[in-house]
Amino acid sequence: MIRRIDLRGQVLSRSELLQVLPRPEVGVEQAVDAVAPVLADVRSRGGAALRDLAERFDGVRPQHLRVPAAALDEALAGLDPVVRAALEEAVVRVRAVHADQLPGEHTTVLADGAEVRQRWIPVQRVGLYAPGGLAVYPSSVIMNVVAAQEAGVPELAVASPPQKDSGGLPHATILAACALLGVDEVYAVGGAQAVAMFAYGATGSEPADGEVLCEPVDVVTGPGNVYVAAAKRLVRGVVGIDAEAGPTEIAVLADDSADPGHVALDLISQAEHDPMAASVLVTPSVELAGAVESKLVDLAEATKHTARVTTALAGPQSAVVVVDDLDQGLAVVDAYGAEHLEIQTVGAAELAQRVRSAGAIFVGPYSPVSLGDYMAGSNHVLPTGGTARFASGLGVHAFLRSVQVVDYSREALAEVAERIVAVANDEDLPAHGEAVRGRF
Template structure:
């Protein structure tokens, strides 16, 4: 079911490793061509376009694009107690971790009368997307909302696709999660059209919409399918985005001491997200590789979403990669840059500290990715497709701007005046220097 790539005895450059390792083909550029008309439609026709697109893509025409307050509170009242307890525990842990992420302002005195300060300022308004396709993700609502709240964002709006079996409103558990978090602005809008609505705003067309259905935001975050990723690419620059998130990925770096059942279960757990999900095992043990492959075969046929899982594991994006030793394995996982990376080796913590490229690292046999998906306290909105080489997961920083404040008095500027003029003239921008000289005439 899952293919093998044998790198033993081979010394490969990083470029060669990137070329040989499995990766899902997203086709964002092709999707962008299909998404561009959707974005134009929403921008031009507002709520009317959103209803038409919901009918086309979600099979339901929402009466209420903005979810009524009573529907949000009602969903919480109907939430199963065990699920509510789980969501509340997740909120506490995620909030605790994200509260610690807040950076400190600072001030530097460079000389008498010469000061530069830096302030961290939250954006004013954010649009947070929660998918609702193959699965429903109240956990993603928590990850997005808590990070924005801990950053101090004043205005938060959540969008999630309308559901045919919920009267055109988002899934009840999504609404219940919003209620637990105190989010009152929620929209029954899915996919690329939600990204467009957040980026450009939308006028209302029905009495229940009001004149303005949704004001534009400053930042759009949240996971989604390839069309959501394409929409983010097209509106980037109009608004900030977290990332063009693609299908989920798990890589496991394991040695002969790892438990094959644990590894196989973790690969299956991520494969059930999407037929394009990537599951990669990197190991120096042929015995472990064979045991995991056999266990994966058994689990894949028995799990609830068997068809989806088997497609993901058989796809070109998934593989077992054989290496000479853990040292070569580290080079492989760094070149891959997985969204989720598990380390199941001897001295796992020390190995994990040497990893440079991963969205999140899960250390040892009792830190599975599933823990991070829900209740570790970390954020599960993470870079995919190799973006972990340069990008971080969602966090408080995603909603903050660093603003520098410069305060010089006359004497402090005078000390630098001649040097500023010299550099300005060398750049052939004499008016820059003259702007300084004008203060001493």
């Protein structure tokens, strides 16, 4: 079902590791060409394009692109009390973690009258995406919205795909989560077209209709499929993005102390997201590798989404990687840069401190990725496709801008004036120096 890659006895460079490690056949690069016309269509035709694209990709033509307030209220009123209690607990935990992420402002005094203050200012408006294709993700609503709220963003808009079974509105649980968090600007728009709507804004449903449907935002965040990730790559620069959070990934670094049943369950838990989901085990134990492979066969047959799981595990993006030891295993997972990295080894906490590339790290047998998906308090919107090597998971920082405020007195400027002039002249920018000398 899942292939095995044996790296024992090999000393591979980082570039060589990147060549042999599992990756999907269709990545963001390949999806960009398919997504570019969608973005152009939404930018040109606004709401009319959004309805046409919903009919094409979601199989339903929404009557309301912006969800009516009554639908939000109705969804919250009809939410299963048990689910509501679980979502409320998740909100409490996620809010606590993200409140602690807020950076403090500070002032550096360089001399009398010479100060540089560091300020953190939230962006004005954000577009938050909650997927709704193969599964429903009220948890993603929580992750996006709470992080933005704790950052102090004044305007929040959420988009999620329209559903046939919901009369062209997003799934009722998505709407209920929005209402629970006090978000009233919600759109029945999915996929790359939602990213385009947020980035460029959109007018009404017809080209001649100049009424504004959705104002452009400053930052777009949220997970999605490979096409959503490609759309975010294309609009980056027009708006800010959190990261390219595409099809999900899990890597498990485990030794012979790990329970093969736990490892197999965790690999399957991510495989059920999407046929393109990646499940990777890295281990120095041939015995553990074999036991996990055997467990995967039995568990995949027993799980609800057997076809989806089997496709994901058998795909080129998934593998069991056998290494010489945990040091080599650490080099492998760092090169891979997984969205989710579980460490199930002796001394897992110490090993976690050595990891350099991962969206989030889950330490020990009782910190599964599922915990992080819902109740850990951490954010589950994380970089994928190896971008965890340079990108961070979603947090308040995605919605904040660092601004330096320079405040010098006449005397403080005079103290460094001639040095400014010297550097300016050396750079052949004499007007820079004159702008200082002219003040005296």
